[in-house]
Amino acid sequence: MSVTAVVDFGSSHTVTVVHAPGGxxxxxxxxxxxxxxxxxxxxxxxxxxxxxxxxxxxxxDPSRLESRAKAKIAQREVLLGNTVVPVxxxxxxILVRAVKAAASVVGAPVDHLVLTHPAAWxxxxxxxxxAAAEDLAPQISTIVEPVGAGVWYATHxxxxxxxxxxxxxxxxxxxxxxxxxTTDVAVVRRERGGIVVIGRSSIPxxxxxxFDERIISYLRQTVPGLAEVLVDVxxxxxxxxxxxxxxxxxxxxxxxxxxxxxxxxxxxxxxPGGLPGAVLRRADLERVLYADIDxxxxxxxxxxxxxxxxxxxxxxxxxAGGSARIPLLRHKLAEVVPTPIQLDDQPEAVTALxxxxxxxxxxxPGRPQEHPVAAPPVKPDPRPRRxxxxxxxxxxxxxxxxxxxxxxxxxxxxxxxxxxxPANAVTGDAxxxxxxxxxxxxxxxxEVVSGGDVTDxxxxxxxxxxxxxxxxxxxxxxxxxxxxxxxxxxxVRAGARKPLPDLRWVLVDTSIRARARATxxxxxxxxxxxxxxxxxxxxxxxxxxxxxxxxxxxxxAGDTARQCLAFAVSVRTRVSAVVISRVTGGEQVGARxxxxxxxxxxxxxxxxxLPLGAVRPLWVGNSGVRAAIVDVVxxxxxxxxxxxxxxxxxxxxxxxxxxxxxTGVSVPDLAARLLLRDDRSQPVSARQxxxxxxxxxxxxxxxxxxxxxxxxxxxxxxGSVAWSxxxxxxxxxxxx
Numbered sequence: 001m002s003v004t005a006v007v008d009f010g011s012s013h014t015v016t017v018v019h020a021p022g023g024x025x026x027x028x029x030x031x032x033x034x035x036x037x038x039x040x041x042x043x044x045x046x047x048x049x050x051x052x053x054x055x056x057x058x059x060x061d062p063s064r065l066e067s068r069a070k071a072k073i074a075q076r077e078v079l080l081g082n083t084v085v086p087v088x089x090x091x092x093x094i095l096v097r098a099v100k101a102a103a104s105v106v107g108a109p110v111d112h113l114v115l116t117h118p119a120a121w122x123x124x125x126x127x128x129x130x131a132a133a134e135d136l137a138p139q140i141s142t143i144v145e146p147v148g149a150g151v152w153y154a155t156h157x158x159x160x161x162x163x164x165x166x167x168x169x170x171x172x173x174x175x176x177x178x179x180x181x182t183t184d185v186a187v188v189r190r191e192r193g194g195i196v197v198i199g200r201s202s203i204p205x206x207x208x209x210x211f212d213e214r215i216i217s218y219l220r221q222t223v224p225g226l227a228e229v230l231v232d233v234x235x236x237x238x239x240x241x242x243x244x245x246x247x248x249x250x251x252x253x254x255x256x257x258x259x260x261x262x263x264x265x266x267x268x269x270x271x272p273g274g275l276p277g278a279v280l281r282r283a284d285l286e287r288v289l290y291a292d293i294d295x296x297x298x299x300x301x302x303x304x305x306x307x308x309x310x311x312x313x314x315x316x317x318x319x320a321g322g323s324a325r326i327p328l329l330r331h332k333l334a335e336v337v338p339t340p341i342q343l344d345d346q347p348e349a350v351t352a353l354x355x356x357x358x359x360x361x362x363x364x365p366g367r368p369q370e371h372p373v374a375a376p377p378v379k380p381d382p383r384p385r386r387x388x389x390x391x392x393x394x395x396x397x398x399x400x401x402x403x404x405x406x407x408x409x410x411x412x413x414x415x416x417x418x419x420x421x422p423a424n425a426v427t428g429d430a431x432x433x434x435x436x437x438x439x440x441x442x443x444x445x446x447e448v449v450s451g452g453d454v455t456d457x458x459x460x461x462x463x464x465x466x467x468x469x470x471x472x473x474x475x476x477x478x479x480x481x482x483x484x485x486x487x488x489x490x491x492v493r494a495g496a497r498k499p500l501p502d503l504r505w506v507l508v509d510t511s512i513r514a515r516a517r518a519t520x521x522x523x524x525x526x527x528x529x530x531x532x533x534x535x536x537x538x539x540x541x542x543x544x545x546x547x548x549x550x551x552x553x554x555x556x557a558g559d560t561a562r563q564c565l566a567f568a569v570s571v572r573t574r575v576s577a578v579v580i581s582r583v584t585g586g587e588q589v590g591a592r593x594x595x596x597x598x599x600x601x602x603x604x605x606x607x608x609x610l611p612l613g614a615v616r617p618l619w620v621g622n623s624g625v626r627a628a629i630v631d632v633v634x635x636x637x638x639x640x641x642x643x644x645x646x647x648x649x650x651x652x653x654x655x656x657x658x659x660x661x662x663t664g665v666s667v668p669d670l671a672a673r674l675l676l677r678d679d680r681s682q683p684v685s686a687r688q689x690x691x692x693x694x695x696x697x698x699x700x701x702x703x704x705x706x707x708x709x710x711x712x713x714x715x716x717x718x719g720s721v722a723w724s725x726x727x728x729x730x731x732x733x734x735x736x
Contacts, residue, residue, distance in 0.1 A: 002020075002111045002112065003020050003103070003108050003109065003110050003111050004018070004019045004110070004111065004112040004113075004114065004356060004359050005017070005018045005098075005110040005112070005113055005114070005137070006025075006113075006115075006116065006143075006352045006353075006356040006359065007098045007099070007102075007115055007352070008116045008145070008349075008355070009038065009070055009091070009094065009095070009098075009116065009117075010035075010038055010070065010180060010181070011068060011070045011071060011179055011180060011182050012037070012068075012207060012208065012209050013036065013037055013038055013180050013322075014035060014038050015027065015035050015036075015351070016030070016098040016099075016101060017102075017349065017355075017356045018102035018106055018110070018356075019356050019360050025353050026105060027346060027352070027353070028101045028102050028105050029101075030097065030098070030101050031051060033052075034346065034348065035348055036051045036094065036097060036098055036101075037052055037067075038068075038069055038070060038094055038180075039051065039055050039065060039066070039067040040066045040093050040094060041057045041058055041064055041066075042064040042066075042080040042085060043057065043064075044060075046083065048085075048090070048093040050094055051097060052252075056248050061081055063079075063081050064081040064083075065080070066078055066090050068181065069087065069090045069094065070091075072090075073087065073091065073121075073125045073128040074124040074125045078090060087128065087132075088131045089132075090132075091129065091132035091133075092133070092136075095115075095132060095136060096136065099136050109137075110137045111137060112138075112140075112141070112359060113133060113136050113139070113140045114140075114141050114142070114143055114356065114377050115129055115130070115133060115140070115142050116143055116144070116355050117144065117145060118144075118145055118184065118200075119144050119146050119200045120202065126142060127380075130142070141359070141378055141380070142377060142378045142380075143355045143358060143359070143377040143378065144197060145177065145184070145186075145351050146175050146177075146186035146200065147188065147194075147195050147196075147197065147355075147358070148351040148354035148358065149175045149177065149186075149318055149350050149351045150175065150318070150354065151195065151354035151355070151358050152318070152344075152350040152357070153167060153173055153175075153316065153318045154167035154190075155354070155357050157353040157356065157357050158357060159357050159360045160360075160361045161357075161361075164190075166315075167190050168190060169190050169191065169192065170190065170191075171315040172187060172189050172190075172198070172314055173189075173190075173195075173314060173316055174186070174188075174303075174304050174309075174314050174316075174317045174318070175317075175318045175319075176300050176317060176318070176319050176320065176324065177320040178296065178319070178320070178321035178322075178323045178324045179207045179208065179320075179321045180207050180208045180209045180321075180322075181204075181209055182202055182204050182205075182206070182207050183203040183206050183207055183296055184200070185200065185201050185202070185300050185303035186199065186200045187199035187303070187309055187314075193375055194375040198308070198309075199304070199306055199307020199308070199309070200303070200307075201299065201302070203296070206292060206296065207323065208255075208322055208323035210292065211258065211292065212251055212254050212255055212258065215280070215285065216230070216251065219254075219269070219278065219280070223271065223275070223278045225273075225275050226272075226275060229246075229272055229273030229275060230247060230250065246273065247272070249272065250271070253269055253270050254269070255322075258325075258326070261280065261281075261282045261285050261326075262325035262326060262327055264282070265282050265283075266280065266282065268280075282327070286326075286328040289326065289328065290328070293329050294332065297329070297332040300317075300333065300336075301337065304337070310500075311336065311338060311339060312339060313501065314337070314339040315340075316340040316341070316342050317333060317337050317339055317341045317342065318350065319342060319343045319347055320347050320351055321347055322347060324343060324347040325347060335610075335611070336614070338609070338610075355377070358377060359377050362377070435614075435615045436613035436628070437613050437615055437626075437628040437630055437658035437703075438630060438658075439656055439705060442631065442638070442639075442654075443692075445633075445635045445636055445638035445639070446635055447634060447635050447636070447637070447652075448636050448637050448640050448641075448642055448651060448652035449645060449650070449652075449714055450645045450646070450649065450650050450651070452648030453534075453649050454534030454647065454648060454713055455534070455592060455649075456648040457587055457589050457648070458580075458581065458590050458592040459592070460591070460593075460594070461480070461592070461593045462593060462594070463480055463482075463593060463595060464479065464480070464481055464482075465479065466478065467593065468591075469589075469590055470515075471582050471584045471589050472584065474519075474523065475516045476512045476514055476515060476518060477512065477513040478510065478511075478512055478523070479510060479512075480508065480509075480510050480578045480595070481510060482509040483506065483508050483509075483575075483578065483595045484506065484509075485575055485597045486504040486505060486506060486598055487504075487505045487506055487507035488505040490507060490546050491505040491507065491544075491546065492505075494546040495544035496540075496545070496566065497543070502571055502572070502681045503568050503681075504568075504569055504598075505566055505568065505569075506568075506575060506597070506598075507546070507564065507565075508527075508529070508539075508564070508567065508578055509547055509562070509564050510527070510562075510564070510565070510578070511560060511561065511562050512555070513558065513560045514555035514557055514558065514560075515557060516557050517554065517556050517557060518554065518555045519553065519554050519555075520554070521551055522551070522555070523582065523590070524539075524549075524563060524565075526580050526582040526590065527539060527563075527578070527579070527580050528567075528579045528581060529569065529575050529579070530575070530576055530577040530592065531569075531573045531574060531576060532576045533678075533713050533715055533716050534649060534713040534716075535684070535712065535716055536579060536647075537568075537569060537573075537682065538685070539565040539566060539567055540565075540567060540568055543566050545564045545566055546564075548564060549563050549564050549565065550562050551563070568683075569597075569682065570682040570683075571600060572601050572680035572681060572682075573600055573680050573681075574600045575595060575598070576594060576595070576597065577592045577593055577594045577595060578592075578593045578595055579592045583646040583647060586646070588646075588647050588648060609732035609733055610732060610733045611734060612628075612629055612630055612631060612733055612734070612735070612736075614628055615627070615628045616628065617725075618723065618724070618725035620665050620666075620670065621726070623661055623662070623663045623664075623665050624661075624662075625659050625660060625661040625670075625725075626659070626661075627657060627658070627659045627660070628657060628733070629721045629733035630657060630658055632655050632718060633653070633655075636653065636654040638692060639654050639690040639692045639695065639707060640690060640709050644687060644688065645711055647711070649715075650711050650713055651711070651712065651713075652709055652710070653710045653711075653718065654707055654708070654709055655674060655686075655707070655708045655710065655721055656705060656706070656707050657670075657674070657705070657707075657708070657721075657723070658703065658706075659700075659703070659705075659706055660702070661704075664699040664700065664701045665700065665701070666698075667689055667696050667697055667698060667700055667704075668689055668697075671686045671688075671689045671706055671708040672685070673723055673724055673725070674686050674708045674722070675721070675723075675730065676710045676712070676718065677720045677721065677722055677732075678716050678717055678718065678719050679718070679719040680719070681719065681720075684710055684712055685710075686708040686710055687709050687711050689706070689707060690707040690708075690709055691707075692707075693707070719734075719735060720734050721733045
């Protein structure tokens with residue numbers, strides 16, 4: 001009989017899961033709870049007491065309590081009272097209690113002990129944990145916490161299941177672990193060898209314990225008599241054992257109420273000191289915790305983006321930790337993370353349950369998987385223990401310097417993200433993710449439109465045949481030789497950037513022959529792809545191409561040149577023509593060559609964008625700004641002159657945005673970063689900036705309005721607005 005136990009050693013609480021052959025992974029209850037407080041108390045006879053009893057005994061001498069052993073795992077010793085205790089001894093006491101509880105559940109000793117640890121831990125922390133666990137089981141191994149949570153999402157703890165239906169190869173999952181002492185966000189990807197961590201961030205001072213203290217503080221202020229009865233642990237000289245036991249029991253009662261309020265609108269609390277019961281309502285809980293949950297929500301979004309992933313690309317956001325049950329958290333996350341949010345019945349146990357599934361699946365023979373959901377748990381260094389301890393022994397100043405360098409690197413990585421920008425320089429620690437910018441209603445006006453059809457003035461040609469194009473100054477024969485759609489692989493091999501998932505590259509190979517002497521750039525800047533609605537898609541600039549673009553300064557009559565162009569096109573957009581379109585003297589001139597583009601992807605774009613007014617951070621030049629798209633004005637005559645709409649069958653659309661910047665930033669630069677997208681995600685660049693109706697121009701600071709003007713076909717449905725800074729892919733706002 002082979003028994004596997006997983007101990008998820010947490011900063012505040014420890015969760016244990018056990019599995020025996022023929023059974024399923026089970027969460028181990030300790031003292032009637034599905035977790036064990038990670039607290040250790042040193043008694044007067046130098047014995048160690050663990051869990052709830054340790055918290056109660058701390059009334060005798062709080063200095064003898066260690067309640068954050070995990071945070072000190074890399075240290076050699078701690079001071080409990082006047083006694084120096086090795087940290088492995090403190091951690092061992094917790095692990096022993098957990099392993100004994102697991103063995104008692106299945107009635108057999110543990111053969112394989114799996115220890116989880118944060119993704120940020122280095123060798124010192126992992127070795128400290130392994131040193132504490134020596135001799136607790138014949139086999140000991142470790143697994144990264146986010147991997148365990150990812151496996152749970154994929155398999156729901158089922159042994160031997162690869163979970164590819166829920167978490168396929170290449171998919172990306174975010175995990176928000178709201179523990180007792182910390183809040184951790186990790187982003188993981190399913191690869192051929194299993195789940196790997198591609199990003200991680202942590203708030204070290206915010207978790208469920210902070211929530212409990214905020215609730216207790218609120219009750220002290222609002223429940224008559226409670227402040228007098230409830231002991232103040234900051235004054236240990238006046239604390240009796242009875243009082244501290246009442247406080248410990250009341251904290252457990254508050255935690256119970258917090259969990260019940262995830263399912264009920266209100267709950268009755270048992271109060272200490274013989275006080276009558278009190279009612280705690282969900283609305284009270286949400287009001288007390290609102291600022292903390294807003295902070296966690298903003299942090300989660302930043303962590304996802306820092307991993308190089310757009311929130312809408314996630315397969316899901318898996319919640320872990322007991323406080324993840326709070327409904328307000330899911331509500332706020334849903335506002336900024338447009339992906340399914342997964343909350344399970346036992347969120348505090350998802351990491352341990354997933355880790356157990358991994359360990360048992362790799363331990364049991366006859367369960368081969370072509371693409372395992374995760375690699376097997378990591379076994380410790382096989383060297384003899386004495387040699388391993390000798391190798392891990394501190395080495396004086398050199399070790400200390402290396403430690404400082406390592407700490408500096410971790411701070412750099414966590415604080416600066418993937419683009420080496422200060423993580424809080426834009427948003428601030430306390431930025432409310434629900435913050436909204438608003439503007440007065442737009443000024444009254446009418447539509448700014450031009451009559452006619454989008455093809456008016458364009459000569460129709462055909463593929464691989466010359467067609468004459470002349471604007472009176474430049475007279476050419478233009479031939480569309482070939483169109484490659486899609487051409488993403490060809491362009492990426494040539495060195496072009498890989499497009500976003502909802503875009504593709506299209507390559508057009510053309511040639512020109514001068515009918516009379518002509519000068520550059522000919523009609524190169526007036527060459528577009530046209531979709532089936534008449535939207536003109538401009539060519540991308542400065543992208544390496546697999547074929548040449550020749551732009552000699554002049555062409556004499558009869559001279560030729562080859563011109564290749566690349567276009568970024570939505571995967572949902574059908575390309576119908578290659579077009580030369582130039583407006584001269586108020587008239588459109590040029591040519592249109594119909595082509596058969598690739599069959600577009602089906603289905604509308606849904607669930608990807610933010611609500612209007614939602615504030616997001618942008619890094620522009622050397623300035624961190626907060627910005628929001630507020631509305632779109634289709635009756636824009638109060639902001640836009642009719643001359644702006646120069647092509648037939650088009651209209652002007654104005655997008656109004658609010659920016660808050662501590663320093664002066666260029667308004668045209670901000671507007672140039674805006675892209676209006678149709679309902680198929682095809683982007684359109686802004687034509688100009690409006691200076692009417694309170695719209696800012698030039699350089700502006702403080703809070704101001706940016707008004708970007710777009711010219712689009714009259715029949716083009718509006719979908720969303722994209723806005724990007726220097727350091728991330730675009731944020732998207734949904735248009736009505």
